[in-house]
Amino acid sequence: MHWNEVVCTVLLALGCFISFSGTYGVLKFPDFYARLHAAGKTDSLAQVLILLGLVFVTPDVLTQIKLMLVAFILLIVAPTATFAITKAAHLDGLRPWTRGGGQ
Numbered sequence: 001m002h003w004n005e006v007v008c009t010v011l012l013a014l015g016c017f018i019s020f021s022g023t024y025g026v027l028k029f030p031d032f033y034a035r036l037h038a039a040g041k042t043d044s045l046a047q048v049l050i051l052l053g054l055v056f057v058t059p060d061v062l063t064q065i066k067l068m069l070v071a072f073i074l075l076i077v078a079p080t081a082t083f084a085i086t087k088a089a090h091l092d093g094l095r096p097w098t099r100g101g102g103q
Helices: 003-028 032-055 061-091
Strands: none
Touching: 003 032, 032 061
16 A cells, blocks of 8 residues: 555545534534534534545546646635525524524
């Protein structure tokens, strides 16, 4: 096993773990905003780690550049989309969860 396969395996495993932890957050958090926060943050990082892991085992340089470009675009687009969804929910009148249940 070469060093690039080890790096790929570590990045893919870390990306999968972060993705599953975000899924757990979506299932456990009480309201829309907290769930969207858990999904948005972990999803962006997990996708980038998985794509960077694939860069290390792809032999073609052009494909490596494309993977890095997709990872960069995801770093820009995913948080922006999460913000837009959150702002739309806020403007629609969705209130955050409170401990007293006043939603």
